[in-house]
Amino acid sequence: MIERGMFDELSQLGNDMEDQSAFSRPADGYSAGLKQAIGFREFGPYLEAIGAGSSDASDEALETLRRRGVEDMKLSTRRYAKRQIAWIRNKLLPECNSTLAKSIKARPYVLDATDLDKWDALVRVRGVEIAKQFINDEQNLPDPMNISETAAKLLAEAKEKPNSVLAWKRFLCPVCSKAPEETMDGVARQVWLNGEDEYNQHLRSQKHRKNRTLRKRLAERDSSSPGAAFLNKRLNAKDEDSD
Numbered sequence: 001m002i003e004r005g006m007f008d009e010l011s012q013l014g015n016d017m018e019d020q021s022a023f024s025r026p027a028d029g030y031s032a033g034l035k036q037a038i039g040f041r042e043f044g045p046y047l048e049a050i051g052a053g054s055s056d057a058s059d060e061a062l063e064t065l066r067r068r069g070v071e072d073m074k075l076s077t078r079r080y081a082k083r084q085i086a087w088i089r090n091k092l093l094p095e096c097n098s099t100l101a102k103s104i105k106a107r108p109y110v111l112d113a114t115d116l117d118k119w120d121a122l123v124r125v126r127g128v129e130i131a132k133q134f135i136n137d138e139q140n141l142p143d144p145m146n147i148s149e150t151a152a153k154l155l156a157e158a159k160e161k162p163n164s165v166l167a168w169k170r171f172l173c174p175v176c177s178k179a180p181e182e183t184m185d186g187v188a189r190q191v192w193l194n195g196e197d198e199y200n201q202h203l204r205s206q207k208h209r210k211n212r213t214l215r216k217r218l219a220e221r222d223s224s225s226p227g228a229a230f231l232n233k234r235l236n237a238k239d240e241d242s243d
């Protein structure tokens, strides 16, 4: 992506957004609109340093910023891929298996892109074949389980939990959600998880554990504050299932 001109694209987008600042510039930096696209946040410091004219930053400092951006972007991309796979596994596939989906015959195909050298044959050609078959002769589509081992594994897993998304219980994380008095803008933030699987996954996540540690530390440091009892109550409520 970098070799193919990602920096030019990011700077161009950044400039365009400055020009239309009235309606597109997010108040809090990177959390809204186009700026949450992977790359902006990660290379923000680097692009700013370049934009400000490299006179006040040494080549070495620029290179450090660039390298940090590359590492952060790899990390964000891996996290994004993980979230996508979790979404497919926990929401899309179970929904396809549910009775609701059966009435419209949703048939998910999994194409194996693990080996990039075989991408053309296993993903592009295979994908086009299946799409053509769907258009021309839907009755004789191949069995999704026979496409690849990866497909068989993922689809078999999904069949074991054929619960519909619609029937899922929603969970509010008491640790990651924030009361109005805990946010800069005084607006509450609620972190909702869909279904037990997603909630359990969330409880094991780095983000949740980090928030939990932060809350514990805050409560310990400031045990006399009026908010501490409230925080402790929330922490204790979740203590049993997090470790």
Ligand SMILES: [Zn+2]
Binding pocket: 173, 174, 175, 176, 177, 191, 202, 203, 207, 208, 211
């Ligand atoms: Zn949480």
